[in-house]
Amino acid sequence: MIELTVNGGRYEVEAPVGRSLAEVLREDLGLTGTKIACFEGHCGACTVQVDGVPVLSCITLVHTVEGREVTTIEGLREHPLVDAFVRADAVQCGFCTPGQIVSAAALVEANASPSSDEIRHAMAGNICRCGTYPKIEEAIHAWRD
Amino acid sequence: MARLIRTEKEVEGRYEEVWLVVEEDALDQWPDGPLETVGRPAPRQDGRQRATGTARYTADIALPGMLHAAVLRSPHARARVTNLDLEQAREAPGVRAILEPGATDDLVTECHFQGQPIAAVAADTYAQARAALALIDVEFEVLEPLLDPEEAVKQKRLTTEPRTTTRGDPARGFAEADVIVEATYRTQTVLHNSMETHQSVCEWDGDTLVVYISTQFIWGIRDSVSERLGLPPDKVRVVCEYMGGGFGSKNGPDDYTYIAAELAKRTGRPVKCALTRREENVHAGNRNATIQKLRAGARADGTLVALEGEFIASVGWSGWLASTAGPMQMLYDCENLHTVEYGAKLNTPPMKAFRAPGFVEGTFGLECLMDELAASLAIDSLEFRRKNHADATDERPYSSKNLMECYERAEKHWARRGDVRARSDSTWKRGVGLASQIWYGGGGPPSYAWVRLGSDGRATVVTAMQDIGTGTKTAMQQIAAEELGLPIERVEISAGDSARGPYASISAGSSTTPSMGPAVRAAAADAARQVIEIAAQRYHLEERVLSLQGGSVVSADGGSWPLEEVVGLLEDAQILGKGARGPNPTGMQVLTFGVQVAEVAVDVETGEVRVERIAAVHDVGRVINPLGASSQVEGGIIQGIGHTLSEERLLDPETGTILTQTLDAYRMPTIADVPEIVSELLDIPDRHLTNLGSKGLGEPPIVPVAAAIANAIRDATGADVRSLPITREEMLRALEEAKQKTREREKVGARSA
Numbered sequence: 086m087i088e089l090t091v092n093g094g095r096y097e098v099e100a101p102v103g104r105s106l107a108e109v110l111r112e113d114l115g116l117t118g119t120k121i122a123c124f125e126g127h128c129g130a131c132t133v134q135v136d137g138v139p140v141l142s143c144i145t146l147v148h149t150v151e152g153r154e155v156t157t158i159e160g161l162r163e164h165p166l167v168d169a170f171v172r173a174d175a176v177q178c179g180f181c182t183p184g185q186i187v188s189a190a191a192l193v194e195a196n197a198s199p200s201s202d203e204i205r206h207a208m209a210g211n212i213c214r215c216g217t218y219p220k221i222e223e224a225i226h227a228w229r230d
Numbered sequence: 231m232a233r234l235i236r237t238e239k240e241v242e243g244r245y246e247e248v249w250l251v252v253e254e255d256a257l258d259q260w261p262d263g264p265l266e267t268v269g270r271p272a273p274r275q276d277g278r279q280r281a282t283g284t285a286r287y288t289a290d291i292a293l294p295g296m297l298h299a300a301v302l303r304s305p306h307a308r309a310r311v312t313n314l315d316l317e318q319a320r321e322a323p324g325v326r327a328i329l330e331p332g333a334t335d336d337l338v339t340e341c342h343f344q345g346q347p348i349a350a351v352a353a354d355t356y357a358q359a360r361a362a363l364a365l366i367d368v369e370f371e372v373l374e375p376l377l378d379p380e381e382a383v384k385q386k387r388l389t390t391e392p393r394t395t396t397r398g399d400p401a402r403g404f405a406e407a408d409v410i411v412e413a414t415y416r417t418q419t420v421l422h423n424s425m426e427t428h429q430s431v432c433e434w435d436g437d438t439l440v441v442y443i444s445t446q447f448i449w450g451i452r453d454s455v456s457e458r459l460g461l462p463p464d465k466v467r468v469v470c471e472y473m474g475g476g477f478g479s480k481n482g483p484d485d486y487t488y489i490a491a492e493l494a495k496r497t498g499r500p501v502k503c504a505l506t507r508r509e510e511n512v513h514a515g516n517r518n519a520t521i522q523k524l525r526a527g528a529r530a531d532g533t534l535v536a537l538e539g540e541f542i543a544s545v546g547w548s549g550w551l552a553s554t555a556g557p558m559q560m561l562y563d564c565e566n567l568h569t570v571e572y573g574a575k576l577n578t579p580p581m582k583a584f585r586a587p588g589f590v591e592g593t594f595g596l597e598c599l600m601d602e603l604a605a606s607l608a609i610d611s612l613e614f615r616r617k618n619h620a621d622a623t624d625e626r627p628y629s630s631k632n633l634m635e636c637y638e639r640a641e642k643h644w645a646r647r648g649d650v651r652a653r654s655d656s657t658w659k660r661g662v663g664l665a666s667q668i669w670y671g672g673g674g675p676p677s678y679a680w681v682r683l684g685s686d687g688r689a690t691v692v693t694a695m696q697d698i699g700t701g702t703k704t705a706m707q708q709i710a711a712e713e714l715g716l717p718i719e720r721v722e723i724s725a726g727d728s729a730r731g732p733y734a735s736i737s738a739g740s741s742t743t744p745s746m747g748p749a750v751r752a753a754a755a756d757a758a759r760q761v762i763e764i765a766a767q768r769y770h771l772e773e774r775v776l777s778l779q780g781g782s783v784v785s786a787d788g789g790s791w792p793l794e795e796v797v798g799l800l801e802d803a804q805i806l807g808k809g810a811r812g813p814n815p816t817g818m819q820v821l822t823f824g825v826q827v828a829e830v831a832v833d834v835e836t837g838e839v840r841v842e843r844i845a846a847v848h849d850v851g852r853v854i855n856p857l858g859a860s861s862q863v864e865g866g867i868i869q870g871i872g873h874t875l876s877e878e879r880l881l882d883p884e885t886g887t888i889l890t891q892t893l894d895a896y897r898m899p900t901i902a903d904v905p906e907i908v909s910e911l912l913d914i915p916d917r918h919l920t921n922l923g924s925k926g927l928g929e930p931p932i933v934p935v936a937a938a939i940a941n942a943i944r945d946a947t948g949a950d951v952r953s954l955p956i957t958r959e960e961m962l963r964a965l966e967e968a969k970q971k972t973r974e975r976e977k978v979g980a981r982s983a
Contacts, residue, residue: 118282
């Protein structure tokens with residue numbers, strides 16, 4: 086058993102060797118906003134923040150985040166980015182969207198007015214097959230409106 | 231009275247005749263232009279649920295006692311199972327059931343393509359199921375796969391009879407031509423890669439099978455599953471509330487659903503069977519590769535006189551023959567035409583529909599050929615397309631066609647080419663290209679909706695439709711809100727469950743909005759009529775002076791009663807309106823049209839191609855939600871850029887096994903690859919089509935992308951790229967070929983001088 090801090094709450098979870106953070110979040114804690122789309126660190130759908138830094142939870146072993154702050158989409162529900170994404174229609178099927186917002190939240194935390202180039206650089210690891218990218222860029226530009 | 235008629239139904243270019251019950255009280259179309267809610271931008275009403283992760287997808291479903299399935303699939307393109315020992319797997323920790331070959335029709339020992347399922351395991355956890363799979367002792371006799379589509383055609387190894395279409399006298403047409411161009415175009419195999427992989431959860435509730443599935447067609451799943459399992463259709467309930475993308479690949483139940491259903495039956499527990507990303511890239515379908523040998527002839531004045539095409543589609547072991555010849559048959563006015571299409575039966579995974587199947591591939595070939603033809607005639611590309619515009623290509627008139635208007639609006643984008651070219655330097659060459667689009671998108675019956683109006687003055691649209699991420703639920707809320715004179719916030723939608731609403735359309739072939747929208751409007755109108763009847767009796771007014779506006783019943787003389795007051799008379803009772811989708815206009819072709827103008831930059835030293843701008847003008851009838859529509863256009867274009875420049879399923883040429891199973895190997899566009907996109911929709915309602923005049927928009931925007939980019943590359947560099955994807959290698963090859971041609975021309979020029 087290890088102790089995890091997720092969205093400010095503390096949880097005791099089983100951490101057998103090889104268990105990923107994404108599985109623990111989804112299966113043990115019921116935090117299914119974190120999506121698994123490739124399970125090998127290529128698509129960004131599982132992005133969470135660990136100590137404020139975007140991390141691919143599907144290839145992060147859960148025991149490595151003991152004692153660190155994990156923030157999932159469930160901890161960002163009141164973040165202004167959520168409304169910005171909905172307003173801009175930066176949501177199509179929505180399966181990648183929580184991961185997009187988690188990445189974007191880390192970006193605007195570090196840089197409140199990112200340029201388009203900075204947005205593209207920071208968000209290039211989050212694949213959206215529906216192609217909402219122009220709207221994502223727009224939503225991040227307008228996140229404080 | 232219910233009136234029974236026989237009518238024609240089209241999905242993705244395939245027509246069938248259906249019986250249809252139509253309502254007598256047909257509605258007139260609304261006036262043109264933006265109305266109160268319809269035609270105005272509406273953010274997705276379920277956007278917050280999707281964005282915050284509270285939306286429950288099939289992937290998120292975890293039922294009490296649910297088991298997880300893993301499937302043993304053939305690692306070989308063609309092989310026979312010679313030995314299969316399941317005993318060790320059966321004893322593995324957590325294993326609750328194993329399906330042997332034959333346990334469902336999909337589980338086989340003769341494997342004709344990689345990924346074909348052989349056996350399946352259900353265990354308490356997915357990790358246990360995978361671990362058990364590894365304990366299955368299986369031996370194969372590996373056989374020689376057939377992988378070459380041209381060889382398949384030579385050997386007559388085809389999935390279906392060749393399809394031939396002839397019009398006029400092609401030989402005479404070519405004889406009359408002043409200029410003839412011919413070229414061979416190749417398109418690659420492309421993978422859908424929906425973010426949510428194909429999956430379902432099956433649970434038996436007594437003798438009813440409940441199927442939670444990531445699907446584009448709730449009712450199609452119900453029909454297929456009930457037929458295969460021999461269950462009455464009402465003993466299959468299908469649920470899909472949120473869905474993580476399909477693009478054509480999720481129209482049917484597939485092996486994983488039948489495996490889950492059988493395992494659920496054997497264990498008495500719910501079973502989830504989900505494809506991994508690697509399985510998805512092998513076994514979830516693909517846009518088939520094509521080889522297109524094309525020829526076109528025109529008179530010196532630019533009039534097309536003959537078109538000819540031989541098309542080979544690498545269908546795979548099974549699947550259907552999408553119409554790659556369609557654009558050649560339909561886009562231009564050309565009286566002499568001959569096309570033949572072959573479906574090559576190969577030891578590769580079956581194709582599936584992928585966003586305008588056939589037409590995406592066929593438009594690349596045709597529209598590149600048309601540009602080559604226009605260039606050899608020294609006629610402007612846009613002018614050439616206007617000159618050969620088709621008013622009709624068979625005896626059936628179009629229900630509406632505003633392609634000329636699209637061309638008109640594209641002119642300002644086309645006019646940028648001087649400036650764009652002028653921004654070239656010694657390494658980066660810039661150019662502009664265009665391509666036209668034709669595709670279906672008329673939708674059709676049957677589709678039904680109910681509208682429930684409560685005493686709180688709120689409405690709910692009830693229909694067992696799916697929203698695959700296109701925003702159709704929001705469009706339906708807009709349509710109901712418009713008809714009921716309510717703000718959209720007062721209209722809910724209940725969808726996604728065959729047990730909770732009437733039959734609804736497939737979400738494929740750009741058909742959801744044109745199929746469902748008219749049914750929803752009819753249901754809302756039925757509810758509105760009842761409210762007016764009630765108000766007329768309560769307030770002693772004539773029905774004809776009453777209407778619904780701004781959440782109230784309003785009379786012509788200025789009276790106004792809030793809806794909740796009128797419906798509130800009924801206390802807990804509800805008003806229920808019902809609506810059905812009427813037929814498509816008899817004897818007419820319902821099609822969508824458009825044109826795109828692409829601007830590219832090509833690095834002639836490295837072969838890198840960058841798309842800098844795409845302007846899209848499409849004609850899809852009335853636009854319900856301009857915001858959601860622009861997302862569809864952008865999404866289609868971005869997917870098209872992936873198809874054009876970077877995406878390709880690669881096979882090992884020796885073994886036929888798939889090398890691109892992961893998302894680092896199969897390269898889809900990221901946010902960094904997106905050009906400036908300008909999206910314009912004509913928003914001209916189709917007067918002949920339903921009570922809405924709306925066509926579908928999911929597919930049209932992807933259709934002309936590749937050709938517009940390739941034509942822009944020719945404009946920039948003089949090189950003919952005829953093979954997708956346009957990798958640096960292909961680009962450099964085309965540049966070298968262009969150089970050779972110039973040298974040869976110079977030689978000939980020098981000799982004749």
